[in-house]
Amino acid sequence: MIEIQEVTKSYDGNAVVDRVSLTLPAGGLTSIIGPNGAGKSTLLSMVSRLMPMDRGKVLVDGLDVSRAAGDVLARRLSIMRQDNHITARLSVRDLVAFGRYPYSKGRLTVVDAEHIDRSIAYLGLEPFANRFLDELSGGQRQRAFIAMVLCQDTDYMLFDEPLNNLDIKHAVETMRLLRRLADDFAKTVVVVLHDINFASAYSDRIVAMQGGRLAFEGTPEDMIVPSRLEAIFGVDCRVHAVGETRLVNYFE
Amino acid sequence: MRPVLLAIPIVLLLAAVSVFTGVGSLAASDDGRGWLLIVESRLPRTLALMLAGAGLAVSGTIMQMLARNRFVEPSTAGTAESAALGMLLATLISPGLPVAGKMAFAALAALVGTALFLQILRRVPLRSQLMVPLVGLMLGGVVNAITTFIAYRYDLMQSMGAWMSGDFSAVLRGRYELLWIGFALTLVAYATAARFTVIGMGEAIARNVGLDYDKVVTLGLAIVSMVTATVVATVGMIPFLGLVVPNIVSLILGDNLRRTLPLIAAAGAGLVLACDIVGRVVIAPYEVPVGTVMGVIGSLVFLHLLLSRRAHAG
Numbered sequence: 001m002i003e004i005q006e007v008t009k010s011y012d013g014n015a016v017v018d019r020v021s022l023t024l025p026a027g028g029l030t031s032i033i034g035p036n037g038a039g040k041s042t043l044l045s046m047v048s049r050l051m052p053m054d055r056g057k058v059l060v061d062g063l064d065v066s067r068a069a070g071d072v073l074a075r076r077l078s079i080m081r082q083d084n085h086i087t088a089r090l091s092v093r094d095l096v097a098f099g100r101y102p103y104s105k106g107r108l109t110v111v112d113a114e115h116i117d118r119s120i121a122y123l124g125l126e127p128f129a130n131r132f133l134d135e136l137s138g139g140q141r142q143r144a145f146i147a148m149v150l151c152q153d154t155d156y157m158l159f160d161e162p163l164n165n166l167d168i169k170h171a172v173e174t175m176r177l178l179r180r181l182a183d184d185f186a187k188t189v190v191v192v193l194h195d196i197n198f199a200s201a202y203s204d205r206i207v208a209m210q211g212g213r214l215a216f217e218g219t220p221e222d223m224i225v226p227s228r229l230e231a232i233f234g235v236d237c238r239v240h241a242v243g244e245t246r247l248v249n250y251f252e
Numbered sequence: 253m254r255p256v257l258l259a260i261p262i263v264l265l266l267a268a269v270s271v272f273t274g275v276g277s278l279a280a281s282d283d284g285r286g287w288l289l290i291v292e293s294r295l296p297r298t299l300a301l302m303l304a305g306a307g308l309a310v311s312g313t314i315m316q317m318l319a320r321n322r323f324v325e326p327s328t329a330g331t332a333e334s335a336a337l338g339m340l341l342a343t344l345i346s347p348g349l350p351v352a353g354k355m356a357f358a359a360l361a362a363l364v365g366t367a368l369f370l371q372i373l374r375r376v377p378l379r380s381q382l383m384v385p386l387v388g389l390m391l392g393g394v395v396n397a398i399t400t401f402i403a404y405r406y407d408l409m410q411s412m413g414a415w416m417s418g419d420f421s422a423v424l425r426g427r428y429e430l431l432w433i434g435f436a437l438t439l440v441a442y443a444t445a446a447r448f449t450v451i452g453m454g455e456a457i458a459r460n461v462g463l464d465y466d467k468v469v470t471l472g473l474a475i476v477s478m479v480t481a482t483v484v485a486t487v488g489m490i491p492f493l494g495l496v497v498p499n500i501v502s503l504i505l506g507d508n509l510r511r512t513l514p515l516i517a518a519a520g521a522g523l524v525l526a527c528d529i530v531g532r533v534v535i536a537p538y539e540v541p542v543g544t545v546m547g548v549i550g551s552l553v554f555l556h557l558l559l560s561r562r563a564h565a566g
Binding site for chain 2: 048049050069070071072073074075078079080081083084085086087088089090091094095098099101102105106107132149152
């Protein structure tokens with residue numbers, strides 16, 4: 001369980017995240033949606049201790065992220081961000097292997113090697129395992145980073161806008177994969193998403209933020225309704241049920 | 253580990269050539285003067301070359317990971333210039349201080365200068381990767397101007413020249429041993445190599461895998477500053493070495509430092525040995541300082557890297 005308590009972050013007196021309290025139960029896939037500047041990524045960065053918070057507290061299974069030792073938390077919670085500018089020129093296998101860093105500190109054991117092989121296989125990266133990251137396509141590189149956090153083997157996996165810059169095929173593949181992480185590996189997956197329809201189709205829970213505050217939270221059935229979406233995004237839209245999925249049409 | 257096994261015999265061969273290159277004849281007489289020449293001058297020089305080369309190449313690699321930029325090394329980030337300023341200030345404040353004391357002062361100054369460089373990188377949004385070494389060169393230029401001004405006023409220009417331009421012709425037994433400190437730090441860098449690879453993956457990924465980012469950056473800065481200071485204090489700065497070697501090794505083998513650092517160290521030692529041999533041979537019986545030879549070769553390779561890496565530098 002992730003407990004977010006009154007978390008606040010301000011820049012020059014402007015609160016980017018303003019007293020957000022939220023509890024994410026273990027298991028399942030939670031999407032965080034909201035317009036630009038709503039504070040989604042900032043909140044995720046604070047939950048994953050990439051960014052210090054001004055006020056408030058985040059507990060991951062009772063562990064205070066601001067105080068816990070780096071490697072202890074790294075064995076429980078991982079985060080993948082979008083802007084992975086990597087100076088070090090690494091092969092796919094080396095990158096994935098660094099997912100084991102919290103356990104092995106760079107000296108890989110047999111158990112680590114098994115995790116690495118499994119993650120590479122799970123993401124279908126065997127043909128590229130010895131290629132350098134800068135020789136891969138965007139979609140392949142994305143999969144390599146996901147393999148790295150999978151290899152980190154944490155109960156909680158956070159993804160900040162993982163679909164950015166991906167074409168439709170790779171975006172769908174990525175979301176299916178995140179869904180499988182929740183279903184097959186019983187991971188707790190939290191994803192910041194821009195596309196409401198992706199959130200609707202793949203989430204167990206949707207959290208909406210607006211202006212640094214928590215606006216709404218609930219199941220896709222609760223959340224994907226015109227009145228709420230209009231309140232969150234400020235656009236008129238219609239919602240259609242297609243099979244089991246609710247799709248939002250905001251074009252008309 | 254294979255490439256380093258390939259490199260070691262080459263380095264040893266260059267070292268042997270280095271020992272037997274020189275004006276004085278080793279076989280002149282059998283009164284032991286040849287042996288004396290080797291022990292007192294030739295061997296110390298060869299060792300100094302290898303230690304400085306290995307240290308600077310490894311320092312360059314670490315700086316590239318810390319600054320997250322391929323074009324940074326002690327001579328393009330203000331580190332060497334700051335170390336020289338430290339030497340100068342130590343000389344002025346306490347002229348009687350032994351070289352080791354001055355070196356400690358130089359290391360401290362190098363640490364401050366390099367930390368300042370990293371702070372500038374953090375504060376100023378730089379659109380291009382190429383801007384980073386330009387900022388470093390400018391910072392180095394400013395520090396150098398201060399040093400030159402003070403040195404000029406106190407008639408210490410000659411000492412300053414010795415610190416800024418690598419020259420091994422004056423190396424004798426008893427006058428290079430500080431470089432072993434630099435070598436010890438190079439070993440520390442190897443023992444902690446995985447951390448620096450993680451740093452090179454960016455702050456977010458480093459924190460994600462539980463690395464204490466600030467602590468590792470501080471460790472890296474300390475290693476780079478101390479190594480640079482030992483080189484500046486004993487033989488003078490060798491420019492571009494820390495840039496050329498890591499970049500070439502990275503192109504071939506990547507940057508998993510636990511695997512590549514031994515090769516980087518060996519290649520650094522080998523390149524400096526080669527440059528020094530060239531410098532000793534081209535205008536024999538006179539010498540071209542190794543810093544000058546390296547400056548010529550290094551700037552050419554630097555230019556080539558700038559032009560060819562630009563496509564995927566961002």
